[in-house]
Amino acid sequence: GQQLNQSPQSMFIQEGEDVSMNCTSSSIFNTWLWYKQDPGEGPVLLIALYKAGELTSNGRLTAQFGITRKDSFLNISASIPSDVGIYFCAGQLRKDTDKLIFGTGTRLQVFP
Amino acid sequence: IAGITQAPTSQILAAGRRMTLRCTQDMRHNAMYWYRQDLGLGLRLIHYSNTAGTTGKGEVPDGYSVSRANTDDFPLTLASAVPSQTSVYFCASSRTVTGELFFGEGSRLTVL
Numbered sequence: 001g002q003q004l005n006q007s008p009q010s011m012f013i014q015e016g017e018d019v020s021m022n023c024t025s026s027s028i029f030n031t032w033l034w035y036k037q038d039p040g041e042g043p044v045l046l047i048a049l050y051k052a053g054e055l056t057s058n059g060r061l062t063a064q065f066g067i068t069r070k071d072s073f074l075n076i077s078a079s080i081p082s083d084v085g086i087y088f089c090a091g092q093l094r095k096d097t098d099k100l101i102f103g104t105g106t107r108l109q110v111f112p
Numbered sequence: 113i114a115g116i117t118q119a120p121t122s123q124i125l126a127a128g129r130r131m132t133l134r135c136t137q138d139m140r141h142n143a144m145y146w147y148r149q150d151l152g153l154g155l156r157l158i159h160y161s162n163t164a165g166t167t168g169k170g171e172v173p174d175g176y177s178v179s180r181a182n183t184d185d186f187p188l189t190l191a192s193a194v195p196s197q198t199s200v201y202f203c204a205s206s207r208t209v210t211g212e213l214f215f216g217e218g219s220r221l222t223v224l
Binding site: 006031033035040041042043044045048088090091092099100102103104105 | 116145147152153154155156157160170202204210211212213214215216217218
């Protein structure tokens, strides 16, 4: 089936640092989403992107829908301990029709 | 506001036994989904339902069945559990067939 390549697989950073992660595919997606999963909980939607080139922020988080529609990026500025968790990208090939395809996740650890 | 409730939270099951994971949502969402989460594989769709009375197969449906008798409930049944079904199972819902999913807190299933 379709796959989303998410990188890096894990990150260990110091509090206050900025973080970047990305998701790529060989297919064109019409929707990109980013979710965060806290330990022991279900994923929670962070940002949804619906147009190529779109740049959207949610507090210290910024995500971009790649211009080729085959990738997306998530940046976290000035990381804090509560940013710890697994971040998943997800794509939808056709909006409102196809089911989400999830990336394999980026595990983020933040050290004080 | 409960959102999505899953039960049980965790279960240890002997191989060959039948098991039903329960999922209830109180948001009146039309679409519901079951995902399994395995280390290194991200979230994979098992079955989905776009609206009450309809169901569909996801990426990894073998060994699982679902029903959607009403809007609120979407149980997942393992007819005869096998060790490879050891996983964390997440139920999710969305208002329409969009990518903006709301997840439950998960059910951890161990099949011995």
